[in-house]
Amino acid sequence: MRSRYWAVALAAMAAFAAPGAWAQEAASLAVAPAVAIDPATVEIPDLGFVETPEHIENYDKYFYFVRADTDFATAYADVRECDDYARGLRFFNMGVDVPYPYAGTLAGALGGILGSVLSDAISGSAQRRQLRRTNLRTCMGYKGYGRFGLPKAIWVKFNFSEGNSPPSEADRETCLRQQAKIASGAMPQRRALGR
């Protein structure tokens, strides 16, 4: 019974972190889109820039992925899969852990959830963005994509971060298609970053 409460409480937490996460989960980790996308219809920004030390300092935040000998459809399935792993990430309690004697009770779990709402709004957004970046690096890295840095001004044209305001589904889809076209395009002349 206690494990069921935990499962339900944590499922509720997952729903809070990503409204509609259960609804989206039916389509999560989709291998290929239901309708083929013509990459010629996908507009991508100019990725050229003159690298400065300030750019390099921020490559941990602003990067993109490319893999040689990869077609658009494969890249699109890959970015969709990795985005699924990296979206709807959990809020962080930041010191509002449920006291252990109550850890197994539904009331305790709910108290932890409600308390962490406020702390997450204050301090969870930055960590959620960082966790998203880490999950993308892990997923795309395992898929063999190289990671390359960008200035923020170019990065924002085809990427999004999920702090307190995730993008709309339409905006997300636009960005994912752009990322897929770039990921299956020309290999940059710059040095790849590590995973």
Next chain:
Amino acid sequence: MIARILVLLAAIAGLAAAPAGAQTLIRQYKPKEVVTLDPGTAYILYRSDEKVDIRFLRTPDEADWVDYRAQRAQALAKATRTYAAAMASYDRNQDYQQKRGQARPTKPVEPTDETLNFPSIELLNLFDVVGGRALTKEPEYTYLVAVRPGIYTLYGQIGLSGTGVCLCMGSVSFDAPAGVVTDIGEISLEGTAVVMAGVLYIPEPGMKQQVIPRNAATWLPPQVSGLTVQSAEFHAAPKMPNYFGLMIDRVQPIKGVISYQRDTIVDDRTGQPLPKQIVTAR
């Protein structure tokens, strides 16, 4: 922010009507408990280098699916009734608010099976082993649980502070049959997100997590001496959704069990990629 709170409150309200399933975790043993094997119950034993909560998913069997589909159908019927009432209210209020020059209300969305907000069956068939409730602490942390017989997958480590890891991109499954203790060896989950000085620390990606199968030299806790203990037979598991929004990773390769070609999961018994690479719900 307000919208997120409202969604949370709706989720909490939904807990009262949360679907029920057969209990997966029956008990977790404490140090001084006497362990006797029930012929209808499965038992899972493992060691861990740290006292962390570890989550296992149970593969639903046919009875679980029958039960789940019935509960899901009930939930959809209820949501449909709620929608009908909401539409009636919407139609009434629309005229009223238009006359008063107020903004039009948001039209309710008709629920369908695809959009129904209902837990995945996997979320109703999981259990957690509480890290603070070890069977032994010396010479190492061991854990023993009694569970429903079935096939289990190591999902990862979970904590309430956003800590832990989902082994979403590669893990192992094993059968836990009734009447015996299935020893899955050691679970080592290094390199996961942890809280340090009140700040969530997210490590660099690295595939540091391991499952180390039991061998002849593996220490057995005294509580299971005299009981039937058998080593788990591991199988490579397909990728899993990040249900709980955690840091993701995968277990290190295990010879004869699981290896990888890029992100493709390989059944290392045959050297072939798993035919089903990704778990899809329902």
